[in-house]
Amino acid sequence: MLGTSLLGRLRRRDPGDAILRRAARLTLVASVVFYGCRYGAGSSVLATYGLFGTIAAGSFAQLPGPAPQRARILVTSLPAVWALIAAGALLAWSTWAAAGGMLVIGFVVAFAGVGNPRLVGLASAFQLFYILASFPPYQPGTVPERLGGVTLGIVLLAAAEMLLWPDPVPVSYRQRLAEAADGVAAFLDAAADGLTDPHTDPGGRDARRTRAHDVVAAIELGRNPPEWAPSAAGAQDRALRICAAALREVLVEADQLAADTPSAPIPDRTAARLLRASADTTRAAGRALSPGGPTVELGDLDAAIGRAEAAYPEGEGDGHDAPDVSRLCRDATALALTDQTRIFAVGVRVATGSRLDGVDTHSGLFAYARHSPWTLYWWQFRAHLAPRSAHLHSSVRLAVALAIARVAAGVLQLTHGFWVLLATLTVLRTSAADTRTALRPAVLGTIAGAVVSGGLMLVVDQPIIYAVVLPITLMLAFGVGRLLGPVWQQALFTLLLTGVFAQLNPEGWRLAEARLVDVLLGVVIGVLAGVAMWPRGASHDLRLNATRYLAASADAVEQTIQAVLGGAPPLERALNRVRQRMILVDASYCQYHSERHGPHHRQVNWDAVLSAGHHVVPGAESLLRRNPPGCLAGWPAAAALLRDSAGQLRSAYDDLAGEVAHGDASAPVPVRIGCAGELDRVRPLLSEGDPRSVRHLVEVDRWLAGLADSLSRIHPR
Template sequence: MTRGRRDGGRVHPGQVPGGALAWLRGRDPGLAALRRALRAAILTPLVLAGTYFGLDRPDIAVFAAFGTLVLTLFVDFGGPMRERIAGQTALILATTVITCLGTLAGRTLWLTGSVTFVIAFCVLFSGIVSSALAGATTSLLFAYILPVTLGGPLGAIPAHAAGWGLGGAASMIAVTLMWPVPASEPLRVAGAHACALLAGRLRAEVDCAPDPAVHGQALDTAVREARQGVADLRKTFYGTPYRPTGLSLSSRAVVRLVDQVIWLGSVLHRDPPRNRDALSELMVCETKMATVELLEHSAALLQADVSVPHGLDPHVTRLEEARSRLEESMIGLLPRRSAVPVARAGNGTAPAAAPGPADILIGSLGPSFRAQSMSYVVSAIAGNVQLAVTARQRSRRDRLLGRRPPGSDSALSSVRERFAAHLSRNSVWLHNSLRGAAALSLAVVIAHLTGLDHAFWVASGTLAVLRSNAVSTGQTVRRALLGTVLGFVVGAPLILALGAHPVVLWLLLPVAILLVGMETAVTAFTAGQAGFTVVLLVLFSIIDPEGWQLGLVRIEDVALGCAVSLVVGLLLWPLGAAAALGRVLCDALGDGARYLRGAVVTGLALCDRAGAADPAVSDDDRRRALASARRLDDAFREYLSERGTKHLALADVTALVDAVTILRLTSDAVTDLWSRAGQAPGHGRAAAGQEILDSCESLTSWFESAGRALAGGGAAPGRPLSRPVVQAALRGSVSRDLRAGTEQGTATAVRMVWMADHLDTMRRLQAEIDGPVSAAAASVRRQRARRRDLRAGLTWPRPPTARAGTRPGSPRRD
């Protein structure tokens, strides 16, 4: 055995206990699973003993023991203690009501099946509201499954509710007193860290501008750290099975911040264009420094999570003033530049080729466009940070009265948006909810029809093995049955040997519960299922001794539940999350492309009085793009958590998901660009507008074709064109605006060029995801070909005599 040294009473990491603890922390971050398992292992036997011996009511004891086990082992709310207590209280009340409904529904068969489907669907589908509610679905379903399968008269409702209420009271003790988890918000911490690193990267870029040779190494280091910070934020965001958000204003603001930080990282990833004009470079640097200060203070405020007087308002004001001065400098300097005479060639006989006014404008707006994009997204980040901190620091009275900070939406409107987003045929959450509800209702009905004494195990077996595709469900069926058999092999001899010694059974119960609790972090699913079998064997042997026959009954019931789960998986969703992800990506890319097209059309309408656009149409496009993004988030998480072989590299899938985010936020930026513009004077921009519109159509058509290819609706669109958007018609329109000499005309020219730059950015995004799109489309075609071959192999062969024009069994015609 490895030995460690001791110095001054300190035990060095070389010792076995330290190494074991480090290994456990690596498998169970924060020891969350161990904390839940210890709570359940201690409290469940205590509550069972108190109700069984103290009250002498086995019916209350069953519900008290399961209530304690379910409410402490299968759910663990996060956040401050106040929010945890509120969440646990709401869960106890909800599960108690559901327990009563389950007792009522278990009396007649037709009522059992229909009510089970409705309740299971509502519980599963309501998880889209918040991650806390999604994490509590197992507890809510067990609270219904237990009474509806055990049955009982109407007079049993008080006993069932009392038992479950006692279990809930024990769980409240566990949450508040037994190793309460430290308040932590990893998403907020990761977001603050990423913002700080991005601010450092931008500051290093400003420092490097005067002398790249001196500060180049520092800039390279800052670039690497910023990319790693964004990658860590993405990993934290997608590291949970559910979208880490709730109905609180603070959590919603932090989640919105994630997309904006990812987009800011993509904006900074592009190398800054060089600007040889000293005055323009000065204005760009001023805007960058204002952006850096706002981003640094946003990161510090988000990290500290403490409201300060005026918050970020002074820094936001400074950035807005810097943006205005940058735009005004571009508008004011360009007409004077165009008046500079063109230099002649060295021999004085012919003029040298020099750019015209439009070329000067277009060439000088590159650095300012990047600075304008950065300032826009950082302003949005600061707004969400300010909202998150302000909402959290509200008084209790303001929370109770529903008073919200200005510019924030209500929790009810957020719920409506989330439900509306997932009422779609391509919603992974809707598929999972329908499939789970159908499987549980079918399992309960079959258990009642067959007259099984322990129908609860049929439903619990169905719930345990139901996965997102038939293949994964089949694999989990094998593991569940193997675990149940192993649990029977271990538990049956124990029951036989220790049946006459109930004290030993009581001592064995917490050990089995501890094994079940550590299944998600340390042990495998099979071991957890074996532990759950031992827990049930011991628990029911204590309450209602039946001997080793109970283990055989459990094996039969679990096998039936697994069969139900496999059949429902084959019927409702045999292809799993990978196929669903392709369809949701198709919707998201298509809706994002339509939103970009609508934003460009709206901007072009403001460029020329002859144009007209309906702002409501653009708002509808934005809502559809947001809804698709929400469905994509859930489909991507389901894809990450799904067992089995992944046919695509994770980096390629992540690039496609990020592309949807960048496409949507770029459309937001185009909309914001023209929201601050007045009506442009005169006409004459139709040709330039048509050129920009044609380029936009080419871009959006490519994204739509890529989406269809990801869903299996065609081949990949191929490598997009790399030519810039700015062409002759746009140069001509800009030249006319400069010759007119009006400030509004020049401002319109600047915005037209910036909008064209946004479209060029989308072209670069197309080039970046062209490889992942082609790889994903090829994988979809291969999977479809395999499924066709499988169906062909399963098709019943026709008899040799069954040819065209004949029927099987008819005489042959010579």
């Protein structure tokens, strides 16, 4: 009965048996490697590095993607593993040399992940390879054996990933993006139907709108695991991020058109035709994201844009009759939506590796695609070398803690000093709150494991017994223990380690005592480092980065308005400043989601706050492509109206930044009332300008109103 209850509990915690399958693969490979090296080849060095290489790559490394991708990452990481083991072995001659190497390598390995999330998944495993090799005895001559053992373990594990009980292929970010594209396309079709016949199935339009918002929300970076989110510096991940931003903008514009649906069918169907062309292109781009999907073509969309822009300004009157501003606003919104659709389609071509020959790539938006991966990585790396980078703080904290732990283990001449650093690595988190959370299971589990293993060693002193039960302890530690909870996992891992070293270097019950002392020392160092160095984790950095990001966004808005009014501000510099600060705020936001938070931190609706900034850059670039700098020069009344609107928006951004910095509830901000509601603001100016200038005024004012609308959605949770 007890066994049945335990089995049922494990199955509930592991739907699909994913954890147990991984544990079974790890157990089989680790057992084969250890038995073959220790008892077949008769080498303790081969056995040690083979076993710990398998455990590090199979348990500590968190790798994304299907089995073939994970296997490829493991095999291609071997040169880095060899370098780390060689460096550790050569620096093991001195405690201070090894600690200095730990400080440098610990930082570099942790910080390297800013350019590729796959490196983040390998960071802990890489740290372990250096840690294991950096302890005495100092025997450079054993480096070939060490490299041979770890290579054998990693290669066999990579083969097992593909051949033994492979995991189901997970849903990738591209699949989520393709699903979002399909949902948005369906909503665009419904919005187009609403313009041509407002009384056709309004309930169906609402359902499609709801689904579109749900699937677009699923592609937010913060809602995807770091190893899955497209946060790498490479061209494909950059393109996917642009695609996600463009699709969000398409949905925002479609919402506006749906909200402004007239009570009767509109006489001119330009907006409806643009919506349908955008729906077709968005759907085709989503299909192109699937493996082997056809390349998305832009000819039909470009033709629709060309026809709309050719008819758009001239069809509004002769400059003396009042233009139909409602129609102007609908058409302007549809053109802005179509422009973002085109960005989405071009981004999909870049993400899928399609050629861009003959394709207008919107000036510098996709200029990065012409640069090498190393250049792109350096840009990302340099962006995070900033005082408010969450990645920089985490990397420095970890490197310093591991270096101190290495000094303590060397000065105290601990026989198994490796366990001190392993405990520090295990308990240290990105915030003091999370470190305290990891403290209790680490201590309780180690004490329980040490007591049990020490008692066993008093009773059983035959290494052959521990050899026989090795597969059982492996399966318990990495399968059952992980499902039962952190305390059980730590206790069973302690039992596994004492059983392994009972075969490598029998010391009796004192081995369990050494394990307990080493882990407690490592835990103390980890806790002190977590409390002393940036204890608030990403929450503090997120507030400061978001404040600076909103301020930069406000500057970009004001300078965009100055540009269309004929000023010559350094607009590209302002937009680049927003992009740079977006990198830091997005990184802080992703780390923030992985930490524990008190009720005070939840007062800020971070999704809405960051969305308010994310609308600025793509919107400004789209606006200036159809409304070039100086398009409204020489119209003083329009200049006064737009400057007043930009000033109010700047105040709203500044107020929001101040509230975010203090974690207070948002104060009232400008609320968007739609195109029809903007008539009273611009009506006095309509008879003063020519049709093209009126069009520019409506488009610029519509953009400012959209930004105010994004601010109006921010409320405390």
